Amino acid sequence: MVGQAVANVLFYLIVAVSLWLAWSVVSSRRILRAAVALMGVLGASAGLYLLLGFPFLAGVQVLVYVGGIVVLLVFAVMLTRSQELLEDHPSDLRHKVAVLAGGAFFGVHLWALRGMPSARAPRVSLPASDTEMLGRALLSTGADGYALPFEVVSLILLAAMIGGIVIARKTQPGQAATTEPVHPLAADAALTAAGSAEQLAESAPAPVSPPVREAAHG
Amino acid sequence: MVEYLQSLTPDLNTWLMFTSALFALGIYGMLSRRNAVGVLLSLELCLNAGAVNFALFNRFWSPVQVDGAVMSLFVIAIAAAEVVVAMAIFVALFGYRRTVDVTQLNLVRE
Numbered sequence: 001m002v003g004q005a006v007a008n009v010l011f012y013l014i015v016a017v018s019l020w021l022a023w024s025v026v027s028s029r030r031i032l033r034a035a036v037a038l039m040g041v042l043g044a045s046a047g048l049y050l051l052l053g054f055p056f057l058a059g060v061q062v063l064v065y066v067g068g069i070v071v072l073l074v075f076a077v078m079l080t081r082s083q084e085l086l087e088d089h090p091s092d093l094r095h096k097v098a099v100l101a102g103g104a105f106f107g108v109h110l111w112a113l114r115g116m117p118s119a120r121a122p123r124v125s126l127p128a129s130d131t132e133m134l135g136r137a138l139l140s141t142g143a144d145g146y147a148l149p150f151e152v153v154s155l156i157l158l159a160a161m162i163g164g165i166v167i168a169r170k171t172q173p174g175q176a177a178t179t180e181p182v183h184p185l186a187a188d189a190a191l192t193a194a195g196s197a198e199q200l201a202e203s204a205p206a207p208v209s210p211p212v213r214e215a216a217h218g
Numbered sequence: 219m220v221e222y223l224q225s226l227t228p229d230l231n232t233w234l235m236f237t238s239a240l241f242a243l244g245i246y247g248m249l250s251r252r253n254a255v256g257v258l259l260s261l262e263l264c265l266n267a268g269a270v271n272f273a274l275f276n277r278f279w280s281p282v283q284v285d286g287a288v289m290s291l292f293v294i295a296i297a298a299a300e301v302v303v304a305m306a307i308f309v310a311l312f313g314y315r316r317t318v319d320v321t322q323l324n325l326v327r328e
Contacts, residue, residue, distance in 0.1 A: 007227045015236045022240055022263055026247030031256050038259050041240075045266050051227055052277045054287050061269075064294050069262065069301050076255050076305040080312040090250040091321075098249035106242035110235065118231040121278055133284045134291070146288050153295045160299035168306035 010051060018044040031077050039070045056131040230278050237274070240267040254311075254318040258304050262297065269293040 021040040028034040042065045049058040090098065141147045227233075240263055247260025269290040276286025308318050315323070 011227050022243045026243050026260055031253050034259050045270055048270055052273050054273055057287050057290055069298055072301050072305055076308050079309050080318045094250050098246045101249055102242040102246035105245055109238040113231050113234055118229040119278055120229050122281055137284050137288050156299050160302045164302040164306035168309045
């Protein structure tokens with residue numbers, strides 16, 4: 001009975017914080033504030049993963065999403081700062097269309113959920129850690145293994161890293177480099193984030209993975 | 219402690235209502251933001267709601283396997299790749315046009 005109450009309080013607390021922060025992600029005037037709010041939403045989702053019983057997933061969420069992706073987004077905000085966009089007012093029409101689309105999605109979803117039988121989480125004895133199972137699933141080549149998608153994701157990350165560097169560089173490959181690189185940080189940041197995500201993906205199967213901690217900062 | 223709590227969390231429909239609310243907020247942001255980086259932030263909300271849903275159905279429907287959690291990992295990895303490319307595009311775009319306002323970016327060619 002007490003456990004029920006504790007679980008409910010935790011869940012609704014995380015939900016309330018998530019929704020409040022998500023609202024400030026989409027409505028905050030200052031884009032940097034929105035990025036910090038997104039960091040909070042993703043951290044709260046890591047708490048939800050813990051509540052669902054996936055501690056490794058929660059760790060990956062914090063390391064890759066909060067530590068890598070949001071930092072990269074903050075780089076993007078700072079590298080593309082323009083004065084006239086500080087006040088991000090949507091026009092009336094855009095605001096109405098957006099409310100209509102979001103509200104319609106939510107309404108249809110609620111309507112669909114109303115007729116669906118709900119379920120509680122089944123009481124089974126879970127494995128002690130999801131890390132070992134995730135590692136086995138990711139590297140097993142059998143019928144229920146994900147070795148091929150795992151390698152494809154590695155390739156996608158490599159391609160995204162190279163593509164990011166090529167797009168963000170100032171000069172075209174054939175030309176001589178000019179003396180003033182406009183955004184020296186951009187290529188570095190792209191390299192860092194893609195590299196950290198890839199290293200994390202590579203080190204995911206190991207039950208104990210020391211490089212993960214470094215990768216988040218590196 | 220966590221293992222004990224997780225069988226006592228609210229039912230599936232309550233979780234799904236929450237993730238769909240998160241996704242709906244993301245849709246609102248994608249359509250109402252003028253700053254391209256803001257559109258990307260809202261997109262991350264949607265991706266995150268989808269990743270939570272994968273782990274959610276994993277937990278409620280096949281708790282002894284981790285297929286949904288693997289999909290959540292893939293969603294996170296793809297989100298990283300997508301953000302890298304999008305940020306490179308925004309920085310290059312800012313170099314050419316000095317703005318990332320999506321309402322101003324309506325020229326296919328100069």
